[in-house]
Amino acid sequence: MSTPSSQVFFDDFSYSSTNELEAHGWTVRTKPGWPGIENASWRKEGISFPADPSNPSKRILRMSSSTDGTDVHSDQTQICQQRKFKEGTYAARVHFSNTPSSGPSGDGVVESFYTLAPLLAPMDPNYSECDFEYLPAGGWGEKGSTLFVTTWRTYSPEPNWKKDNTYNTVPGEEGGWHILVLQIAGGHVRYLLDGKLIADHSGQYYPRDIMSFNFNLWFIREAVSPSRQVRTYEEEIDWVYFEKDAVLNPSQVEQKVQALRKAGIPRQDTVQAMGLPCPCNS
Numbered sequence: 001m002s003t004p005s006s007q008v009f010f011d012d013f014s015y016s017s018t019n020e021l022e023a024h025g026w027t028v029r030t031k032p033g034w035p036g037i038e039n040a041s042w043r044k045e046g047i048s049f050p051a052d053p054s055n056p057s058k059r060i061l062r063m064s065s066s067t068d069g070t071d072v073h074s075d076q077t078q079i080c081q082q083r084k085f086k087e088g089t090y091a092a093r094v095h096f097s098n099t100p101s102s103g104p105s106g107d108g109v110v111e112s113f114y115t116l117a118p119l120l121a122p123m124d125p126n127y128s129e130c131d132f133e134y135l136p137a138g139g140w141g142e143k144g145s146t147l148f149v150t151t152w153r154t155y156s157p158e159p160n161w162k163k164d165n166t167y168n169t170v171p172g173e174e175g176g177w178h179i180l181v182l183q184i185a186g187g188h189v190r191y192l193l194d195g196k197l198i199a200d201h202s203g204q205y206y207p208r209d210i211m212s213f214n215f216n217l218w219f220i221r222e223a224v225s226p227s228r229q230v231r232t233y234e235e236e237i238d239w240v241y242f243e244k245d246a247v248l249n250p251s252q253v254e255q256k257v258q259a260l261r262k263a264g265i266p267r268q269d270t271v272q273a274m275g276l277p278c279p280c281n282s
Contacts, residue, residue, distance in 0.1 A: 103231025108223025
């Protein structure tokens with residue numbers, strides 16, 4: 001079922017620089033802090049726009065994060081769109097990587113697409129978060145490659161860590177291109193991977209506040225390999241799409257994306273601004 005909406009966000013990342021990206025409502029994180037390796041840097045240099053190998057006439061966005069196992073030589077990457085999204089369909093075509101693009105493997109690394117309303121205090125009752133997170137080397141209790149989909153009620157940060165969430169996992173390697181679809185509507189948060197429903201969360205976990213949507217690539221602090229050889233991991237994004245108050249299946253999303261591309265529209269944003277910028281650099 002789909003409800004027509006005039007509030008649509010689409011971006012196919014046909015940019016040449018992070019300055020151009022940020023001119024269209026995106027923020028590239030530079031502020032240090034959680035999550036990931038303590039004292040790691042979040043760097044703009046981790047964002048690039050190479051030609052799409054399958055279609056050299058267009059570009060994709062590539063996030064690159066690297067580490068040698070030490071804080072001082074660890075760089076992580078995140079981009080986020082402003083906070084003005086809640087109910088509707090979110091979708092992205094994302095390339096997950098099973099192994100580093102260079103250097104030895106073995107690190108606990110997280111490749112993600114997610115929505116977020118910030119935590120204003122420990123156990124904030126309005127906190128909202130919905131995650132697709134791929135862990136190619138496992139982690140969080142899983143020994144092998146695992147895709148986590150998690151919906152958060154709230155949490156308390158360290159040193160008094162406490163979490164209130166619900167999640168499902170998809171075991172096995174998921175390296176390669178995928179269509180990730182998140183439907184938030186009617187009290188349900190549904191996660192679809194390449195057209196297959198993999199989770200349906202509801203009740204107390206349903207989002208309560210206006211969210212941004214984000215992509216990041218970071219290291220699980222306690223699961224970093226002891227190797228001191230530099231290794232680099234990559235996550236790539238072809239496009240992202242959101243339609244307010246619509247419940248769209250993956251085929252419908254892809255039809256809309258292809259129609260925009262056929263019309264020569266590289267980006268569109270008719271979603272009403274809320275005056276709530278992404279908080280990742282604040």
